[in-house]
Each structure stands twice: as structure tokens, then as C-alpha cells.
Amino acid sequence: MKLITDSQIWKSIFRHKYPDNSRDQALAVLSNVFLHLHPIKVRKSGVRMSFTWCMGGLTFFLFLVETITGVLLMFYYRPVVEYAYNDIKALRDHVPIGIMRELHRWGAHLMVITVWLHMLRVFLTGSYKPPREFNWNVGVILLVLTLLLSFTGYLLPWDQLAIWAITVGTNMARATPLMGHEGPGAAFIQLGDVSLVTAGSDVRFGLLGSKTVGAATLLRFYVLHCIAVPLGAGLLIAVHFWRVRKDGGISGPM
Amino acid sequence: MLAFYVPNLPEFIKNFIDGLLEPTTYFILSVVGLWAMIQFRAVWTRGWFIGSAFGLAVVFYFWSLTDENFKLIVGKPDNVPISILFFSLAFFLWVAFRKMVINDRLLDKGLPTFEHRESNRRVYCWPDRVDTEFLVLILCTVLLLVWAYYLKAPLEEPASLVKTPNPSKAPWYFLGLQEMLVYYDPWLAGVVFPTFILNGLMAIPYIDMNPKGCGYYTFKERRFAISTFLFGFVVLWVTLIILGTFLRGPNWNFFGPYAYWDPHKVVSLNNVNLSEYFYLVWLGRALPVNILLRELPGFIVIIAYFSVLPPLLANLFFRKFYKDLGFIRYQTMIFFLLCMAALPLKMVLRWTVNLKYIVAIPEYFFNI
Numbered sequence: 099m100k101l102i103t104d105s106q107i108w109k110s111i112f113r114h115k116y117p118d119n120s121r122d123q124a125l126a127v128l129s130n131v132f133l134h135l136h137p138i139k140v141r142k143s144g145v146r147m148s149f150t151w152c153m154g155g156l157t158f159f160l161f162l163v164e165t166i167t168g169v170l171l172m173f174y175y176r177p178v179v180e181y182a183y184n185d186i187k188a189l190r191d192h193v194p195i196g197i198m199r200e201l202h203r204w205g206a207h208l209m210v211i212t213v214w215l216h217m218l219r220v221f222l223t224g225s226y227k228p229p230r231e232f233n234w235n236v237g238v239i240l241l242v243l244t245l246l247l248s249f250t251g252y253l254l255p256w257d258q259l260a261i262w263a264i265t266v267g268t269n270m271a272r273a274t275p276l277m278g279h280e281g282p283g284a285a286f287i288q289l290g291d292v293s294l295v296t297a298g299s300d301v302r303f304g305l306l307g308s309k310t311v312g313a314a315t316l317l318r319f320y321v322l323h324c325i326a327v328p329l330g331a332g333l334l335i336a337v338h339f340w341r342v343r344k345d346g347g348i349s350g351p352m
Numbered sequence: 353m354l355a356f357y358v359p360n361l362p363e364f365i366k367n368f369i370d371g372l373l374e375p376t377t378y379f380i381l382s383v384v385g386l387w388a389m390i391q392f393r394a395v396w397t398r399g400w401f402i403g404s405a406f407g408l409a410v411v412f413y414f415w416s417l418t419d420e421n422f423k424l425i426v427g428k429p430d431n432v433p434i435s436i437l438f439f440s441l442a443f444f445l446w447v448a449f450r451k452m453v454i455n456d457r458l459l460d461k462g463l464p465t466f467e468h469r470e471s472n473r474r475v476y477c478w479p480d481r482v483d484t485e486f487l488v489l490i491l492c493t494v495l496l497l498v499w500a501y502y503l504k505a506p507l508e509e510p511a512s513l514v515k516t517p518n519p520s521k522a523p524w525y526f527l528g529l530q531e532m533l534v535y536y537d538p539w540l541a542g543v544v545f546p547t548f549i550l551n552g553l554m555a556i557p558y559i560d561m562n563p564k565g566c567g568y569y570t571f572k573e574r575r576f577a578i579s580t581f582l583f584g585f586v587v588l589w590v591t592l593i594i595l596g597t598f599l600r601g602p603n604w605n606f607f608g609p610y611a612y613w614d615p616h617k618v619v620s621l622n623n624v625n626l627s628e629y630f631y632l633v634w635l636g637r638a639l640p641v642n643i644l645l646r647e648l649p650g651f652i653v654i655i656a657y658f659s660v661l662p663p664l665l666a667n668l669f670f671r672k673f674y675k676d677l678g679f680i681r682y683q684t685m686i687f688f689l690l691c692m693a694a695l696p697l698k699m700v701l702r703w704t705v706n707l708k709y710i711v712a713i714p715e716y717f718f719n720i
């Protein structure tokens with residue numbers, strides 16, 4: 099053991115001794131890019147699991163699980179109507195003990211739950227109060243992004259469950275006031291006699307890329323699901339964590 | 353396998369529950385449940401009580417799975433998260449309420465709360481924080497692996513827009529909104545209200561001016577804030593999701609948890625618009641042809657709701673709030689509050705007087 103920990107290789111990786119004294123405990127956190135998301139010292143009350151329920155951390159962990167399993171799924175999945183369903187089916191039929199899709203799907207559901215519970219805990223401990231107002235708002239956007247991630251992903255297997263859930267969900271958009279063709283006020287937006295907001299030009303059309311959930315929608319949702327929304331969420335999670343630190347760490351009474 | 357050893361859930365229990373539950377009773381029960389949860393928090397949060405209640409709920413849940421209809425809908429792979437949500441929410445509400453009760457008692461005695469005592473002590477992140485995280489990470493991984501191994505992700509027939517399933521449902525986390533469609537048109541239930549929910553959430557830190565209760569659990573210092581939030585989250589969001597997923601069958605008809613989803617169930621709908629009540633019933637004359645005149649009563653009701661109620665409430669119930677918050681904050685708060693109350697109010701109007709729309713201008717998709 100000593101041989102290993104004294105070797106040049108080991109020392110080049112770990113810049114501290116075993117963290118059983120305050121100096122090394124501090125260094126263990128400081129010299130590690132991942133751990134140094136944490137401060138060196140934290141409020142005793144904030145460490146308790148019964149205080150934070152560890153829900154924010156769990157949400158983040160699930161986000162990572164989704165990223166990793168998602169990348170693996172992307173190797174096998176093609177977002178084209180002709181292939182999408184069969185690619186998913188092949189994952190089921192040809193992979194012994196294949197659980198990648200399951201991990202990704204159940205992880206996503208779980209992330210929706212943990213993000214809600216995280217919000218509940220933040221509310222119940224009054225942690226949105228000054229100086230943390232802004233971070234609560236970052237959180238609300240993260241909540242939206244989490245739901246969007248889950249929603250856009252729901253379409254990708256391209257089965258009955260997928261297409262109808264997305265159809266029902268996006269049907270709402272046609273009723274957007276002024277901007278959906280069945281929304282209040284849309285009828286007034288005209289150029290002469292020509293109605294500008296139609297089934298072929300309203301927000302729903304913009305979302306789906308067509309009048310019904312189709313090939314264009316599949317591609318759009320795929321790009322949103324795998325690139326746009328995760329990037330946005332990743333960025334905001336960074337902001338969120340940064341602000342947790344800058345706002346004085348996990349909240350506690352003054 | 354299981355059913356072989358376990359006797360089925362007795363019919364009379366099933367019939368009782370199916371007979372009891374309706375959208376009305378379901379909603380009333382959930383409101384009463386929340387009220388009782390807040391009111392009797394000192395009682396039910398005790399270990400023996402919650403332990404046995406939780407145990408009974410779990411036993412009853414699994415026992416219910418002996419019923420085919422129950423199992424069919426609750427056991428659907430994509431509905432499993434809802435059961436997890438239900439039980440984990442119950443658990444964490446217990447954790448929170450327990451801490452609130454204990455802290456409130458300490459505050460009553462003028463002693464520092466649990467968190468007050470510990471918040472000035474700083475501990476090293478390594479190992480205190482890091483091992484908790486590591487432990488949770490491992491537990492979560494194990495849970496996911498087991499779940500993923502035993503429950504296959506669903507894959508139905510290939511997508512086809514020609515074959516419409518009945519009922520067609522959005523993903524489970526949006527089913528509260530879909531349930532709202534029973535009472536409000538899509539432009540409200542699907543677009544405007546969700547926007548307001550998010551804006552309302554974002555406004556919370558700027559309208560809650562109560563300096564107390566930051567960073568520790570307490571109920572008595574934040575009665576209004578906590579009760580309102582729980583009403584929104586637990587009653588209007590989570591229980592409506594459960595209703596929308598488990599109890600809404602073909603044609604969005606209501607079915608008890610053990611009832612067979614009969615696609616031919618017919619429910620007579622004879623809902624009446626406010627304008628019809630006003631002109632046909634009360635004035636005893638025909639509906640005016642002019643749309644605006646026809647809907648005038650409805651417009652007055654809506655405008656009064658948002659303009660007369662706020663000052664009225666400020667004088668009646670919210671005196672202190674109004675003083676503490678000031679005009680703009682108070683108006684913002686009351687606006688979101690009234691929007692939130694709009695759902696239960698419409699529910700009650702629907703159930704009692706069959707009210708369909710307060711303002712009904714289907715010509716322009718403008719129904720409220």
C-alpha cells in the first residue's frame with residue numbers, strides 16, 4: 099500500500115495525504131475539480147439528510163445518469179420515421195439483459211419526481227428567501243427544462259404511446275392566445291382577408307414542424323432532446339451550483 | 353404467483369371505494385386530507401402513528417394489486433413513477449412536518465430550533481457531506497438497476513395517427529393539466545394557467561416578505577405561505593395527476609380504482625353557460641344576438657373577480673398582508689392566488705349548478 103501511495107504516479111494524481119486531518123480534508127475537496135463544487139466547510143445543519151433530503155444532489159446525479167445512458171442510446175438510435183421504432187425494438191429484442199433504455203426511461207421519470215421534491219424542500223425550509231431569490235428562479239427554469247427533456251424524449255420510441263402522448267400534449271399549443279390557430283384572438287390577426295395564423299403557420303406548427311406529429315417533429319424533438327435542452331440545462335445547473343455557493347451555501351438560520 | 357397465496361381484496365371494500373369516489377368526493381377528500389394534515393400535524397407525525405398508517409397504506413396498495421382492473425392501470429410501466437411519487441411525497445411530508453412540529457415547540461419555549469443550534473457549527477465537507485452524497489448515489493444506482501432489470505420499458509405498436517387510443521393521455525406529469533381541461537378550455541388549461549403557474553412560482557421570493565422561517569423548518573411562522581403552497585402542489589398538482597392517470601378512462605369518464613374501464617359508459621352532460629342562466633332562466637327572454645351583450649354578465653363577473661375582490665380581501669382578511677407587502681406586491685400575490693382559486697371555484701360551480709362557461713364566445717375560441 100505504502101509502495102503505491104508513495105509512487106510518483108499516485109502522487110501526481112492526489113495532491114494530499116489520506117484526508118484524516120483538517121489540512122488534508124480541506125485539500126481533498128480543494129484539489130479535486132469535482133469535489134470542489136463544495137465549499138471546504140459547511141453548516142452542520144445543512145449536511146443533514148433530513149434537512150436537504152439530498153434531492154438537489156440526486157437530481158443532478160440523475161441528470162448525469164441520463165447523459166451517460168443517453169449517449170449510449172444515441173449510438174443505436176436513428177431519428178427517422180423508417181428506423182426509429184425498429185431501432186428501439188432491436189434494443190429490446192437483440193440485447194441480452196439490455197437495460198440501457200430502462201435506465202434512461204426510469205431515470206428520467208425519477209428525475210421529474212426528485213426535482214419536484216427538491217422544490218418542495220426548498221420551499222418548506224424557506225430557502226428561496228433573500229439572498230436566494232435569484233437561485234430559486236434559476237431553479238424554476240431548470241424545472242421547466244427537466245419537464246421539457248422528459249417530454250421531448252417521450253416521442254422518440256415512435257410507438258403509439260409516444261405519438262399520442264405528444265399529440266395530446268402539443269394540441270394545447272393550437273389554443274395559444276393570438277398565436278395558435280384555435281386560440282382566442284387569432285382570428286383578428288389578418289392581412290386584408292388573409293388569416294395569418296393558420297394550422298400551417300401557428301406556434302404549434304413551429305413546434306411540430308408540420309400540421310401533425312410527423313417526421314419533422316421526430317427530428318425536431320430529437321435535436322431538442324439530445325442537444326438543445328441538455329445544453330441549456332447543463333449551463334443553468336452550473337449557474338445554480340455557483341449561486342448556491344455565492345449565496346452563502348445551503349441555507350441555515352442566521 | 354402472488355395471487356395464489358393472497359386472498360383477493362374483498363368485493364365490498366372495492367364496491368365501497370368505487371361507489372364513494374367521484375370527481376367531487378375525490379377532490380373534497382383531498383382538500384380535507386390536506387386540512388387534516390396541517391391541523392393534526394402534532395398527532396400524525398408521531399412515529400407509531402405514521403409508521404402504522406404508512407404500513408397499512410403499503411399493504412393496502414399491494415393488496416389492491418390482486419384486483420385486475422387496479423393492476424392494469426396502476427401496474428402500467430409508465431405509471432409506476434406515480435406510485436413512487438405518492439409514497440415518497442408522503443414520506444417527505446412526514447419528515448418535514450415532524451421537523452416543523454418539533455421546531456415550533458422549541459420556538460414556543462423561546463429555545464433555538466434544531467437548525468439554529470447547528471448552523472453556526474461548520475464541519476468539513478470531507479467526509480461529512482461527501483459520504484452522504486456517496487451513499488445516496490449508491491442507493492439510487494441500486495434502485496435504478498433493480499427497477500430497470502425487472503421492469504421493461506414499454507414499447508407498443510408502431511406509431512400511427514390513424515388509430516386513436518381511447519383515452520389518449522399526455523405523459524403522466526402533465527395529467528393535472530389535462531384534468532383541468534374538464535373545467536377550462538385548452539387556451540386556459542394548456543397555455544395560460546401553466547404560464548401563470550411558472551410565473552407565480554417565480555414571483556414567490558419577491559412577494560413573500562416574511563423575514564422569518566429562512567433556513568429551518570417551521571410551520572407556525574409561515575402558516576399562510578406553507579398552506580397555500582401545499583394546496584397548490586399537493587392538492588391541485590399531485591392529486592390531480594393521480595386522478596387523471598388512474599381514475600380517468602375512455603372518453604375521459606371517471607372510473608373508480610377497481611372499476612372496469614367500459615368504453616361505452618355514457619355520462620349525460622347538460623352544462624349551461626352563465627349567459628343562458630342569466631337571459632333564459634332569470635330574465636326569461638331570448639339570448640341577445642350581439643355577442644358582447646350576450647356575454648356581458650360573464651365579463652362583469654370576471655372583471656369583478658379580479659378587480660373588486662382584491663381590495664375587498666385586503667380589508668377583510670389580508671389587512672396585515674396589505675400593510676406588509678404594499679400595493680404592487682399585494683396585487684401580484686392576490687392575482688396569482690385568485691388564478692389558483694379559479695380552478696377549485698369552477699369545479700364547485702360545475703358540480704353544483706352545472707355551469708359550463710362563465711364567458712362563452714366559441715366563435716372566437718374565447719371561453720372561460
Ligand code: HEM
Nearest residue numbers: 150154155157158217225233234237238240241347348349
Ligand atoms: C435540474 C434541476 C436541479 C438541480 C440539479 C438542482 C440542484 C441543487 C443542489 C445540488 C442544491 C444544493 C442543496 C440541495 O441539494 O438541496 C440546490 C439548492 C437549491 N435549489 Fe436546486 N436544483 C434543481 C432545480 C431546482 C428547482 C426546480 C428549484 C426551485 C424552484 C431550485 C431551487 C434551489 C434553491 C433556492 C437552492 C438553495 C437551497 C438552500 O440554500 O438551502 N432548484 N439545487
